[in-house]
Amino acid sequence: xxxxxFGTVVDWRTSIAREASAFFAAAGVAGIDPHAFADxxxxxxxxxxxxxxxxxxxxxxxxxxxxxxxxxxxTDHGIVADPERVADFALAWRRLDPWPDxxxxxxxxxxxxxxxxxxxxxxxxxLHLARFGGLPWDAILGAExxxxxxxxxxxxxxxxxxxxxAPEDLCLVAAHHSDLAxxxxxxxxxxxxxxxxxxxxxxxxxxRAAQDWDFAADSLTELADKLES
Amino acid sequence: xxxxxFGTVVDWRTSIAREASAFFAAAGVAGIDPHAFADxxxxxxxxxxxxxxxxxxxxxxxxxxxxxxxxxxxTDHGIVADPERVADFALAWRRLDPWPDxxxxxxxxxxxxxxxxxxxxxxxxxLHLARFGGLPWDAILGAExxxxxxxxxxxxxxxxxxxxxAPEDLCLVAAHHSDLAxxxxxxxxxxxxxxxxxxxxxxxxxxRAAQDWDFAADSLTELADKLES
Numbered sequence: 001x002x003x004x005x006f007g008t009v010v011d012w013r014t015s016i017a018r019e020a021s022a023f024f025a026a027a028g029v030a031g032i033d034p035h036a037f038a039d040x041x042x043x044x045x046x047x048x049x050x051x052x053x054x055x056x057x058x059x060x061x062x063x064x065x066x067x068x069x070x071x072x073x074x075t076d077h078g079i080v081a082d083p084e085r086v087a088d089f090a091l092a093w094r095r096l097d098p099w100p101d102x103x104x105x106x107x108x109x110x111x112x113x114x115x116x117x118x119x120x121x122x123x124x125x126x127l128h129l130a131r132f133g134g135l136p137w138d139a140i141l142g143a144e145x146x147x148x149x150x151x152x153x154x155x156x157x158x159x160x161x162x163x164x165x166a167p168e169d170l171c172l173v174a175a176h177h178s179d180l181a182x183x184x185x186x187x188x189x190x191x192x193x194x195x196x197x198x199x200x201x202x203x204x205x206x207x208r209a210a211q212d213w214d215f216a217a218d219s220l221t222e223l224a225d226k227l228e229s
Numbered sequence: 230x231x232x233x234x235f236g237t238v239v240d241w242r243t244s245i246a247r248e249a250s251a252f253f254a255a256a257g258v259a260g261i262d263p264h265a266f267a268d269x270x271x272x273x274x275x276x277x278x279x280x281x282x283x284x285x286x287x288x289x290x291x292x293x294x295x296x297x298x299x300x301x302x303x304t305d306h307g308i309v310a311d312p313e314r315v316a317d318f319a320l321a322w323r324r325l326d327p328w329p330d331x332x333x334x335x336x337x338x339x340x341x342x343x344x345x346x347x348x349x350x351x352x353x354x355x356l357h358l359a360r361f362g363g364l365p366w367d368a369i370l371g372a373e374x375x376x377x378x379x380x381x382x383x384x385x386x387x388x389x390x391x392x393x394x395a396p397e398d399l400c401l402v403a404a405h406h407s408d409l410a411x412x413x414x415x416x417x418x419x420x421x422x423x424x425x426x427x428x429x430x431x432x433x434x435x436x437r438a439a440q441d442w443d444f445a446a447d448s449l450t451e452l453a454d455k456l457e458s
Binding site for chain 1: 356
C-alpha cells in the first residue's frame, strides 16, 4: 500500500500555522494570521512543482522548493528575518503532526501489507517527518525515488516498478480525488480517506473529481477495519 | 547512520544454505553441500555487479542479478528445476536471518540517529528483508537510490546527498574493510562491526585492508553502547 502523506497522513495546516506563529513571534512580526499564511505557502506548492513537471526545470527536491516559496512569501509580506531562522522555518514541513488515527492505522495496515510513501515530499523530508510523528514506513518512495512529481504517471508506475510489482497490485491511499484519479489512470487500486479538516473545514477544491474508489474510509483505522474484514 | 546489510546485519550464508537445502530436497537433488553452494552463489555476486560498475551494463537490480547467477550455478551443477521454484529460490536473499544482536542494536541506534541501508540490495529486496527480520530502517537507500553499486563513490556520496547531509555527517557501519575504506575515501565516518562467522569461520579475504576505523565493535549492541557513552 502506498500513501499520499500531506493531508492524508499528517495535518500540515495546523502544524505549519503553529510553526508560523513561533516564527512570527521570534521575528517580531505581528498581524499575520498563521493559518492564512499556511494556506498561502501551500498555495505556492503546485506552481513550484509544475515548473519541474513541465520539464522547464529538472526535478528539484521539495525541501528546496519549500525554501524558495517561503522566501517569496516573506518578501511579499515585507518580512525580513534572520537567514538561519528562515532556513529552520522552511523545514517546518518535516515537523507535521499525524492525524490522530494515523499511527495506529498504519501500524495495523503494516501488519498485513508493506506500507510505503508515495508523496511529493523528498526522502530526507519524509524520513524526518516519520521520525517526528512515529510513522512506521517500510520504505520511502514517490517523487524523489522516481524523479518526477505526482500526478505525472511515472511517479505511480515507477513506485510499483521499484517494489517489483504490477500497478494493479499497488493501492494508493489518499485524501485527494485528483491524486487517486491519476493513480487509477495508471492502473493502481485506490483508497480514499476523508480528511474534512485538512483545509480547516473549507471544502476541498477537487471534490468534483470524486469517483467510486475501490475503498473509502473516514480514517486509516477504519481503512484497516475494512481491509481486515 | 548508514548500514551495509549482507554480512553486517544479516547472516546470509546460514540462511542461503537453509534455503538451498529446502530447494535441493524439493528438486530431488542430492550430494551438493548447501553451505558450499551458498559460497558459490555469493562468489558470482561481485562479477555480476562489476559488469554494472564498469559501465558495460546499465544499473540492474540485485534481485535480477541473483536470478541470473543462480541460473548459471544451477546449469554448472547440471540441475534442472521447475522455473517457479527457481524464481522463488532466487528471492531467498529477501529471507535472511538477522544476526542475534541486530534488531536490538538497530532499535537502540535508531533512538538516537536516523538509520538507513547503504547496501547493494535493491529496494524491494531490502524491504522484504526488513519485514522478514524486523529491521527498523528509517529509509532504504544505497545502490538503487543512487543508481550505482558500492564501492563506487556515488553510492556513498549520493546517499548522503539524498539525506541532505555532508559526507562527514554520515557514518557507514560495515563488517567489510573494503566497504569502509571506500566510504572513508568519500569522507564518511566509519564503524567496523566484526562478524567472524560470516563465512562460517573462514577468515575474510579483505582482512589486509583493515584500518583504524572511527568506531569498532563486536556487535550492533556493543556499537550502541559505545555511541551512547
